[in-house]
Amino acid sequence: MDERFILKVEDLTVSFDGFKAVDHLSFYVEPNECRVIIGPNGAGKTTVLDLICGRTKATEGSVVFKGKELLAMREDQIVHAGVGRKFQTPSVYEDLTVFENLELSYPKGHGVFGALAFKRDETVRARIKEIAQTIFLDGQLDEKAAFLSHGQKQWLEIGMLLIQDPELLMLDEPVAGMSVAERKKIAELLNRIIQDRSVIVIEHDMGFVADIATRVTVLHQGKTLSEGTMDRVQNDPKVVEVYLGH
Numbered sequence: 001m002d003e004r005f006i007l008k009v010e011d012l013t014v015s016f017d018g019f020k021a022v023d024h025l026s027f028y029v030e031p032n033e034c035r036v037i038i039g040p041n042g043a044g045k046t047t048v049l050d051l052i053c054g055r056t057k058a059t060e061g062s063v064v065f066k067g068k069e070l071l072a073m074r075e076d077q078i079v080h081a082g083v084g085r086k087f088q089t090p091s092v093y094e095d096l097t098v099f100e101n102l103e104l105s106y107p108k109g110h111g112v113f114g115a116l117a118f119k120r121d122e123t124v125r126a127r128i129k130e131i132a133q134t135i136f137l138d139g140q141l142d143e144k145a146a147f148l149s150h151g152q153k154q155w156l157e158i159g160m161l162l163i164q165d166p167e168l169l170m171l172d173e174p175v176a177g178m179s180v181a182e183r184k185k186i187a188e189l190l191n192r193i194i195q196d197r198s199v200i201v202i203e204h205d206m207g208f209v210a211d212i213a214t215r216v217t218v219l220h221q222g223k224t225l226s227e228g229t230m231d232r233v234q235n236d237p238k239v240v241e242v243y244l245g246h
C-alpha cells in the first residue's frame with residue numbers, strides 16, 4: 001500500500017444513460033488533509049461523493065481507501081471501513097436530546113453484559129462529552145435537537161459522524177444557511193478534526209474554502225480543471241474563466 005495517500009481515486013467514471021457526470025477523474029488525498037471540491041453547478045461534485053460512499057455505482061475506475069477497493073463494497077461496508085458522509089440537509093432526531101443523538105450514533109459493541117456493560121456506559125458517556133465539546137454543544141447535552149439552530153444541528157450531525165471515528169469524513173456544503181459566526185466555528189472545527197483524519201468538503205463559499213482547504217480540486221464537466229493550493233487555483237486562468245469569473 002502506498003502510505004502517502006489515504007484515498008486514491010483513479011479514472012473514476014459514471015455514466016447516466018450515456019451522459020458522463022464524472023469522467024475519468026483521478027485525485028489523491030493525503031492523511032490529515034482537507035480537500036475542498038469546488039466547481040460550477042452540475043460539475044459532478046455531489047456525484048463524486050456518492051460514488052466514494054457507494055450510494056451510486058461507478059461505471060469504471062477505482063477508489064482505494066487505506067489499500068481497500070471501495071467500489072467492490074456495499075455502502076454499510078464502506079462506513080465500517082472508516083468513511084463517514086454528511087449530506088446537505090441535517091438529519092438529526094429532533095425529539096431526542098443532543099446526548100441521545102450522539103449516543104445512538106456510538107458504534108454498537110457485541111455481547112456486553114453486567115459489569116462490562118457498565119464499563120461500556122462510562123466509556124460511551126466520556127466519549128459523548130468529548131465529542132460535544134468538539135462540536136461546541138457541551139452546554140446543550142440535555143437540550144432537544146428540535147430547539148437547536150440550523151447551524152447547531154449541522155454541528156450535531158458532524159458529531160454523530162465523528163463519534164464513529166471515521167478516517168475520512170465527507171461533507172456536502174456544510175455551511176449552507178449558516179450565520180457568519182457559525183461558519184467561523186465550522187472552520188475551527190474542521191481545522192481541529194483534520195489532526196486525526198482526512199476530510200473532503202464540497203463548498204461554494206470561497207472565503208470559507210480559503211479558511212479550511214489544504215488543497216482544492218476544481219471540477220468541470222466531471223473532470224479536473226485545476227488542482228492545488230487555494231492561491232494556485234484562484235489564479236489559474238482556466239478556473240477564472242469557467243467558475244470564479246462569474
Ligand SMILES: Nc1ncnc2c1ncn2[C@@H]1O[C@H](COP(=O)(O)OP(=O)(O)OP(=O)(O)O)[C@@H](O)[C@H]1O
Pocket residue numbers: 016021039040041042043044045046047048
Ligand atoms: N442519478 C442520476 N441520474 C441522472 N443524472 C444524474 C444523476 N445524478 C446526477 N446526475 C447529473 O449529473 C450531473 C452532475 O450532478 P451533481 O449533482 O454531481 O453536480 P454538482 O457539481 O454537485 O452540482 P451542484 O453544485 O448543483 O450541487 C448533473 O448534470 C446531474 O443532473
